[in-house]
Amino acid sequence: MQLEKLFQMQKALDAYIEEMHGLQDEDLFNRKILALLVEIGELANETRCFKFWSVKPSSAKEVILEEFVDGVHFILSLGIECGFDGQQIELNVHTSSLDVTGQFLRIYELISIFQKAKNLMSYKELFEAYLQLADQLGFSQLEMEQAYFQKNEVNYQRQQNNY
Numbered sequence: 001m002q003l004e005k006l007f008q009m010q011k012a013l014d015a016y017i018e019e020m021h022g023l024q025d026e027d028l029f030n031r032k033i034l035a036l037l038v039e040i041g042e043l044a045n046e047t048r049c050f051k052f053w054s055v056k057p058s059s060a061k062e063v064i065l066e067e068f069v070d071g072v073h074f075i076l077s078l079g080i081e082c083g084f085d086g087q088q089i090e091l092n093v094h095t096s097s098l099d100v101t102g103q104f105l106r107i108y109e110l111i112s113i114f115q116k117a118k119n120l121m122s123y124k125e126l127f128e129a130y131l132q133l134a135d136q137l138g139f140s141q142l143e144m145e146q147a148y149f150q151k152n153e154v155n156y157q158r159q160q161n162n163y
């Protein structure tokens with residue numbers, strides 16, 4: 001993934017949103033952590049991976065991908081809050097040994113660890129785990145990037161439309 005480009009785009013979007021809402025001087029870290037947890041819940045809901053009581057299939061791939069990149073937005077945004085966007089970050093994504101449900105739970109755990117530690121190592125582990133999930137859900141790097149670009153644009157439009 002072109003991390004530098006994604007960080008740049010996210011930084012511009014975040015600055016725009018903060019200015020629109022007069023939040024330049026606020027600490028948004030905890031709200032962004034909660035936003036990420038919620039987005040990941042929405043993503044899990046679309047995959048239906050945990051719904052052992054239901055026979056309905058998961059949502060369409062594009063729907064799941066859009067939810068997935070909402071999470072990418074908040075992960076990038078949290079990295080920017082911590083000043084990691086200026087650092088050299090190399091993400092190593094190996095195949096997960098967990099099933100999709102286990103991977104979601106691992107990501108929740110890593111968010112909690114990162115929330116407390118706020119360091120680059122815990123951030124990198126969280127980001128890598130999220131990209132492992134992308135692999136499990138069948139998304140290529142290119143698909144993720146393109147979906148991110150699209151949603152980033154939609155987020156600007158929403159701000160202009162009093163979202």
Ligand SMILES: O=c1ccn([C@H]2C[C@H](O)[C@@H](COP(=O)(O)O)O2)c(=O)[nH]1
Pocket residue numbers: 013014017069070071073074077151155
């Ligand atoms: O500071 C912010 C706040 C929100 N978003 C984006 C991330 C998601 O793509 C979207 C969340 O929108 P809803 O969950 O309200 O649909 O907003 C950001 O990128 N930065």
